[in-house]
Amino acid sequence: MKQEKATPRILAGQKVYLVYRDNRRDSRWVEVTKVGRKWAYFPYNRRFDKNTLFVDGGDCSSPGRVYLKEQDYLDKVRRSVLFHKIQDVFKWDGAVRNLDLGTLEKIAALLSLEEPESDSQPCSGT
Numbered sequence: 001m002k003q004e005k006a007t008p009r010i011l012a013g014q015k016v017y018l019v020y021r022d023n024r025r026d027s028r029w030v031e032v033t034k035v036g037r038k039w040a041y042f043p044y045n046r047r048f049d050k051n052t053l054f055v056d057g058g059d060c061s062s063p064g065r066v067y068l069k070e071q072d073y074l075d076k077v078r079r080s081v082l083f084h085k086i087q088d089v090f091k092w093d094g095a096v097r098n099l100d101l102g103t104l105e106k107i108a109a110l111l112s113l114e115e116p117e118s119d120s121q122p123c124s125g126t
Helices: 070-090 101-110
Strands: 014-019 028-031 039-042 046-049 064-067
Touching: 014 039, 014 070, 064 070, 070 101
Parallel strands: none
Antiparallel strands: 014 028, 014 064, 039 046
């Protein structure tokens, strides 16, 4: 039986880290201004789904998502970099994307892959 993730608790006044899919807009901390049953709102009347944390794109796909903790975003970026480095070594086709960060770090250490260096650091704040 599949266990579902608990819905994160979102409160008005809470800061969340907003990350857009495109590189034209900088990622930044935004403050939740209002919380409804399904949506949480941030400045300029933008909103994100409280369950998925994806920003509402209207009739289009989501332009980004929010993270409750900066470390969640940093872990996702690091996991992606490690996955692609390991994928290059084994020529994977992407069928094993369900590996967690700890497993990827162990594989990278065994293969003596260098630590990923980040060119840009997300803005700090909570």
